[in-house]
Amino acid sequence: MKSLTATDVPQKGTEKKRSSVWKRALQQRYLYLMSLPFVIWVIVFAYVPVWGWITAFQNYKPKNSFLDQKWVGLDNFVELFGDERFYLVLRNTLAMSSMGLIVGFTIPVIFALLLNEMKGQFFKRSIQTISYLPHFVSWVVVAGLVSKMLSTDGGAVNQLLMSLHLIEEPVQFMAKGSWFWGIVTLSDLWKELGWNSIIFLAAMAGIDPELYEASTVDGAGRFRKMWHITLPGIRTTFMVLFILSIGHLVSIGFEKQMLLGNPLVTDYSEVLDLYALKYGIQMSRYSYGTAIGIFNSVVSILLVLIANGIYKRVTKESII
Amino acid sequence: MKRKTQYAITLLLALVFVFVTACGSSNNGNNTGKNAGNGTNAPAESENLEPMTIRFASGDVNANWDDNQSDIGKFLTEKTGISIKAEFPVGGTDADMFALMVASDDYPDLVMPKGNIGKLVDAGAMVDLRPLIEEHGPNIKKVYGEYLNRLVWSADDDAIYTLPLDLVGHTYFDAGGGFQLQHQVLEATGYPEIKTVQDYENAIKAYLEKNPKTEDGQPRIGMSLNGGEWQILISVTNPAFYATGAPDDGEFYVNQDTHEAIMHYQRPEEREYFRWLNHMNDVGLLDKESFVQKYDQYKAKIASGRVIGLIDQNWDYADAENALKAEGKFGATYARFPVTLNDSYQDHSFQGTGYLSGFGVGITKSAADPVRLIKYLDYLASDEGQVLVNWGIEGKHYNVVDGKRVIPEDVQAMKSNDNNTFKKTTGIGNYFLSARYGDGVLDPTGNYYTTTFPEQIQTNYSEADKKTLAAYGVKVYKDFWPADDAFPERKYGAAWTLPFETGSKANVIFQKTQDIMKKRIPEAILAKPADFDKVYDAFLKDLEDANVAELNAEFTKMVKDRVELWSK
Numbered sequence: 056m057k058s059l060t061a062t063d064v065p066q067k068g069t070e071k072k073r074s075s076v077w078k079r080a081l082q083q084r085y086l087y088l089m090s091l092p093f094v095i096w097v098i099v100f101a102y103v104p105v106w107g108w109i110t111a112f113q114n115y116k117p118k119n120s121f122l123d124q125k126w127v128g129l130d131n132f133v134e135l136f137g138d139e140r141f142y143l144v145l146r147n148t149l150a151m152s153s154m155g156l157i158v159g160f161t162i163p164v165i166f167a168l169l170l171n172e173m174k175g176q177f178f179k180r181s182i183q184t185i186s187y188l189p190h191f192v193s194w195v196v197v198a199g200l201v202s203k204m205l206s207t208d209g210g211a212v213n214q215l216l217m218s219l220h221l222i223e224e225p226v227q228f229m230a231k232g233s234w235f236w237g238i239v240t241l242s243d244l245w246k247e248l249g250w251n252s253i254i255f256l257a258a259m260a261g262i263d264p265e266l267y268e269a270s271t272v273d274g275a276g277r278f279r280k281m282w283h284i285t286l287p288g289i290r291t292t293f294m295v296l297f298i299l300s301i302g303h304l305v306s307i308g309f310e311k312q313m314l315l316g317n318p319l320v321t322d323y324s325e326v327l328d329l330y331a332l333k334y335g336i337q338m339s340r341y342s343y344g345t346a347i348g349i350f351n352s353v354v355s356i357l358l359v360l361i362a363n364g365i366y367k368r369v370t371k372e373s374i375i
Numbered sequence: 376m377k378r379k380t381q382y383a384i385t386l387l388l389a390l391v392f393v394f395v396t397a398c399g400s401s402n403n404g405n406n407t408g409k410n411a412g413n414g415t416n417a418p419a420e421s422e423n424l425e426p427m428t429i430r431f432a433s434g435d436v437n438a439n440w441d442d443n444q445s446d447i448g449k450f451l452t453e454k455t456g457i458s459i460k461a462e463f464p465v466g467g468t469d470a471d472m473f474a475l476m477v478a479s480d481d482y483p484d485l486v487m488p489k490g491n492i493g494k495l496v497d498a499g500a501m502v503d504l505r506p507l508i509e510e511h512g513p514n515i516k517k518v519y520g521e522y523l524n525r526l527v528w529s530a531d532d533d534a535i536y537t538l539p540l541d542l543v544g545h546t547y548f549d550a551g552g553g554f555q556l557q558h559q560v561l562e563a564t565g566y567p568e569i570k571t572v573q574d575y576e577n578a579i580k581a582y583l584e585k586n587p588k589t590e591d592g593q594p595r596i597g598m599s600l601n602g603g604e605w606q607i608l609i610s611v612t613n614p615a616f617y618a619t620g621a622p623d624d625g626e627f628y629v630n631q632d633t634h635e636a637i638m639h640y641q642r643p644e645e646r647e648y649f650r651w652l653n654h655m656n657d658v659g660l661l662d663k664e665s666f667v668q669k670y671d672q673y674k675a676k677i678a679s680g681r682v683i684g685l686i687d688q689n690w691d692y693a694d695a696e697n698a699l700k701a702e703g704k705f706g707a708t709y710a711r712f713p714v715t716l717n718d719s720y721q722d723h724s725f726q727g728t729g730y731l732s733g734f735g736v737g738i739t740k741s742a743a744d745p746v747r748l749i750k751y752l753d754y755l756a757s758d759e760g761q762v763l764v765n766w767g768i769e770g771k772h773y774n775v776v777d778g779k780r781v782i783p784e785d786v787q788a789m790k791s792n793d794n795n796t797f798k799k800t801t802g803i804g805n806y807f808l809s810a811r812y813g814d815g816v817l818d819p820t821g822n823y824y825t826t827t828f829p830e831q832i833q834t835n836y837s838e839a840d841k842k843t844l845a846a847y848g849v850k851v852y853k854d855f856w857p858a859d860d861a862f863p864e865r866k867y868g869a870a871w872t873l874p875f876e877t878g879s880k881a882n883v884i885f886q887k888t889q890d891i892m893k894k895r896i897p898e899a900i901l902a903k904p905a906d907f908d909k910v911y912d913a914f915l916k917d918l919e920d921a922n923v924a925e926l927n928a929e930f931t932k933m934v935k936d937r938v939e940l941w942s943k
Contacts, residue, residue: 114878117477118499140887202672207663208596229667230901317603317667318893319901337470338886339494339877341478 186249198314424456430483434469445802537735545813551689559706597660598684620720625871680707727864755809
């Protein structure tokens with residue numbers, strides 16, 4: 056990209072500069088043509104829908120045409136920020152997504168590190184395959200499994216704890232609001248652990264083996280090698296994924312929360328998307344739902360920019 | 376310079392090409408849609424039986440839907456050329472399904488939107504059925520008769536958008552609700568009187584003490600409530616109405632004289648009902664998972680035969696009970712009783728409503744051929760059609776003996792003992808899509824339209840049911856309930872049929888109160904008895920903070936408007 060901007064071109068008057076840009080574009084016209092469909096694709100699917108944001112400033116009714124919609128200014132936002140439930144669901148969303156982010160990055164990296172140290176190829180491959188299979192299991196099934204495992208009525212976890220005499224009587228895991236975040240995080244970890252570690256394993260495979268050989272000569276042990284070679288080797292991959300995930304902090308979806316939640320834990324299980332569904336779409340308040348969507352997008356963009364800014368300041372590299 | 380222009384032209388051309396194809400394809404889509412509509416329209420006028428598949432979206436999940444592959448389904452396809460492709464809510468609720476339908480402006484031909492009809496009407500998606508009925512629906516008109524004006528949408532809009540599925544001229548011969556106890560419990564405890572919650576509790580307790588485990592060694596559960604999903608309304612909060620001498624009016628208690636409405640949790644009587652549930656939890660008779668379990672877990676528990684008592688409606692636990700019957704565990708199936716908080720209350724389940732013009736089936740603006748659809752619905756409403764959907768096909772599912780319709784024994788056995796398979800293979804019960812008469816109405820041949828009539832109900836009962844009923848000296852469960860004319864008719868029908876204006880302030884407040892209720896009621900029931908009042912007070916305070924007073928005022932107005940509209 057950089058080579059295409061005008062800054063590289065010697066400053067000899069605007070006429071010259073412009074023509075050189077055009078010249079270069081002309082030289083690369085086939086490349087431009089080839090990328091054109093994708094640019095259009097992005098515009099159609101990512102930018103045109105933003106037009107729909109306008110409904111957030113209207114009292115949108117599906118039967119009216121665009122010109123007949125009633126304009127309400129910022130009323131939807133005023134109502135959103137004035138609703139205390141909104142702050143509650145925001146807290147739940149951020150809590151669960153941050154927990155998911157921390158656990159969902161550290162554990163798979165450790166898992167990948169350990170797998171990477173494995174000698175037997177067959178064993179390593181089998182473990183890898185087995186560990187990423189749950190990724191393909193639907194959340195509906197996972198939620199069923201989790202609630203059955205944690206059930207007080209013959210659930211495996213309670214029976215195990217009882218037989219170890221750690222607890223006197225079955226614990227109602229699913230009824231304790233404060234445990235809900237943990238249950239979601241752990242079941243998410245179980246489901247995605249193997250899948251998330253694949254990309255780290257791939258990054259590790261790309262590290263130059265000569266580095267390891269050299270460090271062996273220098274007398275480095277296994278842990279030294281992990282610390283000084285493997286981890287720095289996957290740093291860029293890790294950071295790209297991490298910063299992109301930060302962008303998804305507020306939009307964590309709602310399947311897990313909807314399927315695992317129950318009336319007793321709603322104060323901990325309701326997330327932004329669920330709130331938008333309930334108070335927006337389900338009640339046909341499309342404008343209100345859109346207002347929540349706008350809030351989501353704006354916060355996401357800000358988060359990514361901030362995360363990238365911090366990373367840039369610390370490492371002098373930029374990811375995006 | 377020349378190359379530059381060439382380049383620009385290429386670019387322009389490419390862009391134009393993309394837009395032309397994009398617009399072109401959408402135009403084509405519209406055109407084919409219209410053509411198809413016109414194409415089928417014309418021949419339908421001359422009773423064309425050309426095969427036509429219509430989409431039908433139902434807000435109620437029917438796990439035994441047969442895709443027109445059952446006996447009745449095939450017959451109907453042959454008769455009318457129409458086969459129905461049904462869609463049901465998946466995962467989420469019916470509210471999502473219809474809201475998304477409105478948002479995407481993609482409607483099926485027929486809908487049964489339940490409480491979401493307001494959204495569809497507001498979006499202008501429903502066809503006014505009045506002119507269609509006038510012209511093509513003589514049978515529909517005949518069935519609704521004098522109640523046709525109750526189908527009208529509102530005082531401002533006199534269109535008819537749905538054909539209510541509520542039965543016309545219906546007499547309840549049996550009761551599906553109340554409090555349930557397993558037959559084996561009643562037998563073991565010597566068929567005690569079950570009138571108050573105390574009687575109910577004693578029976579469960581006595582049985583559980585003697586039989587803590589099932590034959591296969593599983594621990595029994597005193598009682599379980601279906602409180603983890605939306606049925607919390609059916610299994611937990613509606614019984615509070617019944618146990619305290621009020622009819623079910625949705626989430627509101629309506630004063631029968633003044634028609635003032637309040638949210639029913641605000642009644643002091645109901646606090647006492649929830650206090651009893653709290654007590655049941657305290658003494659360990661209530662299933663601890665009542666508010667955590669999913670519907671399938673609840674059904675699985677019942678189907679294992681471990682649950683001694685339920686508080687539910689028959690339609691909600693019937694699948695599980697049918698599984699018990701299929702396994703031959705009749706002792707573990709349930710008898711039903713009207714149970715009240717104490718002797719001073721009477722169960723008002725059957726307080727009259729007049730004709731309840733409630734949830735119904737409507738035709739959307741996307742229907743390719745509304746005329747053919749209304750004719751289809753009209754056929755279902757005809758005498759022939761009603762006998763078909765209720766009884767099945769003559770010679771196969773029933774015989775006419777001495778002018779009376781009789782169900783052969785093998786068919787009846789399958790119907791009583793394995794109802795799920797029965798429904799799916801015969802289609803009986805799957806095609807209730809149009810106006811029809813209720814139980815107790817006679818057709819021109821002197822037979823009942825429906826298969827539910829006093830004698831038939833008794834044949835429908837399993838041996839276990841019959842034994843229990845005989846022990847109490849009654850014929851049907853309904854006999855436990857007060858007679859139908861024990862209470863005056865409600866002038867507004869039933870308040871749960873009143874729709875909120877979509878997205879209105881009252882609707883938002885209502886949603887908030889529901890969220891509060893779903894959290895606080897389980898909390899109050901599961902609290903330590905000493906804390907019960909504290910939690911319940913906090914619940915009422917939350918309701919007030921959510922501005923329940925304004926909601927009550929608005930709902931009172933809606934009830935009064937309905938009374939005025941219907942008494943015209």
